[in-house]
Amino acid sequence: MAAQGPMVKRRKIGRELQTLRETSGLTIEEAGAAIGRSDSTISRIENGKRDVQLIELKGLLEAYEAPAETREALINLLSATPEETWWTVFDLPPNLDTYVGLEAEADTLRVYVLGAVHSLLRTEEYARAVLRGTSPSAPAGEIEDLLKFHMQRQQVLKRDSGALDLIVVLDEACLWRQVGGLDCQREQLKHLIQLAEEMPNVVVQVLPYSKGAHTAVTGAFTILDFPDPTEPAVVYVDSPAGNLYLQKAKDTRRFDQSHSRLRGMALDEHESVRFMQTVLKEIK
Template structure:
């Protein structure tokens, strides 16, 4: 059995447990009651946000009267030791840990960025300015650690084996907002142009203001697609109210359609580079 990365492993176990629960006819609340856990805990286990403990897994398998073959497969999957991950040295909040685990195992990221350039396309100075702006009360040491983490994340685009494919639609606001000041923003624009022109696995499209209203005015989102075609896509939405991981087919289909529409509205790759160069010239 191939060893899964921690994030994908959690999702596989969660999906199997959800299927078993639904087959058994139990609700989330009833399943939680069977093993002395809250319904929110069962929900987090099923969506892969939280690890399931061995005692919990055995209890749920008993509650669902799982077939012996399924029981053995899930217990073996839980006990399989995942490869060591580089981000374990960082003290990340649980949801960010979940996200970077999924990102590291993804084949493609389809992104819409509304307010700032996506993390994987940021320069060091721009990334630090974003962190300072979004976390004004955070200690300098925390900002330094998060900055180092986000810079290291970008290696998914240049890894030797199957580098991540990034398809980013950037709202025009990402180009004009002077994050970190004028010089910082100009360097960020130069970097975006270089990435778009020279990195084959990076696609950058600009969505100009002139295109008017569209389906993603409410905010940015990321769709993560995986190499294994049986592994469902995940939609990640970050907001001031918290981070969401959407995995139901109706949700992923809605965002898939939205991203396709945004790409259709946006300038194509050549036009986008030309547009970014024009903004750079005008940004004096």
């Protein structure tokens, strides 16, 4: 197995271990008992939510009676030195660290945004206003650190190793909400129009109010697709109650269909630019 990025590697090892466990006939509880770990730990390892330690991996491979070549491949994969990640210098919440790790290894994001312009498309002032609004009690220094992180994160759209493709269905509400005041909102709209017109890897489609109810009217979501066709997509849903990562085919298929329907309902790329230009003229 070739070296992988840290998040993709974790998920790949987890899937391999789940397959080996199921082939062996062991339950999650029995696997945990075999290495002195809880069933919840085994579940988190298999779902790619927790790194497996080398001693745990060797114990599980022994319990599953894995073939020698499989053992060698998984141990080598786990032991491969990960590439240094730029975001480790920031003190990020655990869930944000997980997300940005997946985003860095994805080649396409398919997004529906409901309340504010997507974070990869924000101006600095707009992003600062969003951070202040969503974290009103956070110290100013913490806000500025997160702002630097998000601004640097946008480089994924311009990376030399292959720019991320970003396909955004943008609810009309994002265009009218006066985040940071009128001047800030105008500059954000100008920036959004410029990106939509000039960046071939950025697709922005506006979903007008007039389209009525739809499959995602209750919340935003992101689908992360990866360059390796054998690597399953991940759906990320962010809410005040917590962050949700979905990777089972039956779950990701539902969001895949929803995003396709939303794109069909939304204005096309050229109509969306004209719509945003109209909103910009009307904001006073």
